[in-house]
Amino acid sequence: ELKVEQNPLFLSMQEGKNYTIYCNYSTTSDRLYWYRQDPGKSLESLFVLLSNGAVKQEGRLMASLDTKARLSTLHITAAVHDLSATYFCAVPLPLRNQFYFGTGTSLTVIP
Amino acid sequence: ETGVTQSPTHLIKTRGQQVTLRCSSQSGHNTVSWYQQALGQGPQFIFQYYREEENGRGNFPPRFSGLQFPNYSSELNVNALELDDSALYLCASSLPRYGYTFGSGTRLTVV
Numbered sequence: 001e002l003k004v005e006q007n008p009l010f011l012s013m014q015e016g017k018n019y020t021i022y023c024n025y026s027t028t029s030d031r032l033y034w035y036r037q038d039p040g041k042s043l044e045s046l047f048v049l050l051s052n053g054a055v056k057q058e059g060r061l062m063a064s065l066d067t068k069a070r071l072s073t074l075h076i077t078a079a080v081h082d083l084s085a086t087y088f089c090a091v092p093l094p095l096r097n098q099f100y101f102g103t104g105t106s107l108t109v110i111p
Numbered sequence: 112e113t114g115v116t117q118s119p120t121h122l123i124k125t126r127g128q129q130v131t132l133r134c135s136s137q138s139g140h141n142t143v144s145w146y147q148q149a150l151g152q153g154p155q156f157i158f159q160y161y162r163e164e165e166n167g168r169g170n171f172p173p174r175f176s177g178l179q180f181p182n183y184s185s186e187l188n189v190n191a192l193e194l195d196d197s198a199l200y201l202c203a204s205s206l207p208r209y210g211y212t213f214g215s216g217t218r219l220t221v222v
Contacts, residue, residue, distance in 0.1 A: 004153075033210045042201060043154070043213040088153055090210075098144070098167050099211065101153030 002027045004091050006102035014110050016078050021105045023072040023089035032065050032072045033090045033099070043088065047074075079109045114138070115214035117202050123220045129190045132217045134202030136183040142166070143185040144211065145177060148199040160185060189219075197221045 003026040013019050023032070031050050035043040047056045049065035049072060056063050060083065062075045072089055086106045090099040114137035124130050136143050142161045146154035156169035160179035174190040183204070189196055197220050203211035 035213075040218075042215045043211075045210055045212070048210050098156045098159060098169065099146075099154075100156070101146075104153050 002091060002093060002100045004089060004100045004102040006087075006089060006105050008105060009103060010106050010108075012108045012110060013076075013079050015080055018078065019076050021074040021076070021087055021107075023074070023102055025070050025072075025089075025091045025100070027070075027091075028067070029070075029091045030067055031092055033092075034063050034072070034074055035088045035090060035101075037086045037088065037104075039086075046087075076107075079107075081109045081111060083107060084109045115202060115204050115212050117200075117214035117217050119217060120215065121218045121220075123222060124192050126192055126194060126221055128192050129188065130192060130219065132187040132189075132200050132202075132219070134185045134187070134204075134214055136185065136202075136204035137212050140204035140212070141183055142205045143179055143183065144203045144205065145185070145187045146201040146203065147171070147196075148201060148216075149195075150198070154201055157187065192221045194221050 005024045007022050034046040036046050037043050047063040052067040054065045060077045065072045086104045088104045089102045116135040118133045144159040145157040148154040157171050158168040159166045163179045176188045178186045199216045199218050201216045202214040205211045
């Protein structure tokens with residue numbers, strides 16, 4: 001069974017600081033997706049990483065994928081309060097369109 | 112605006128009852144997937160429909176069933192509700208390689 005692990009599970013950081021969230025997965029996949037979820041809300045797509053070495057950036061967030069290491073990172077630069085949310089990585093089961101989601105990282109940015 | 116609409120937004124049912132949740136997919140998306148998200152956890156794959164046929168199923172019992180209609184809208188039916196079925200149910204439509212677009216979800220509470 002495919003396992004997707006994120007760390008940390010909880011992250012409290014001050015505004016202006018940098019931090020990285022890690023996503024490890026247990027099987028071969030050339031794709032990985034990052035989502036954001038606000039409390040009580042649905043999932044918002046952040047990044048679609050489609051190949052080894054892929055790097056995507058949007059505002060203060062940057063995501064990368066290393067398929068050989070089975071690792072993706074979500075880097076936060078100069079955090080602001082609006083980034084407070086839960087972040088999920090998701091890996092598709094090979095040859096299928098079924099996603100396995102990580103446990104999520106709950107991020108709180110403190111003023 | 113997400114393009115994927117779910118109804119109802121909230122629902123309270125009694126243990127043992129049956130429930131039907133509905134999803135209208137984003138235009139052009141012929142694949143619809145359903146996920147269950149328990150509180151504090153990542154979404155878990157229930158099943159997927161492609162062109163009106165089930166195209167994959169997660170580790171959920173047969174009392175979870177679904178339908179997809181010619182217009183690509185979908186239903187999730189759950190029979191004999193249990194307390195542990197209380198969760199946020201997410202519908203997602205997709206095109207290959209582009210990941211999911213999630214609906215806003217239905218919050219089901221079983222009492």
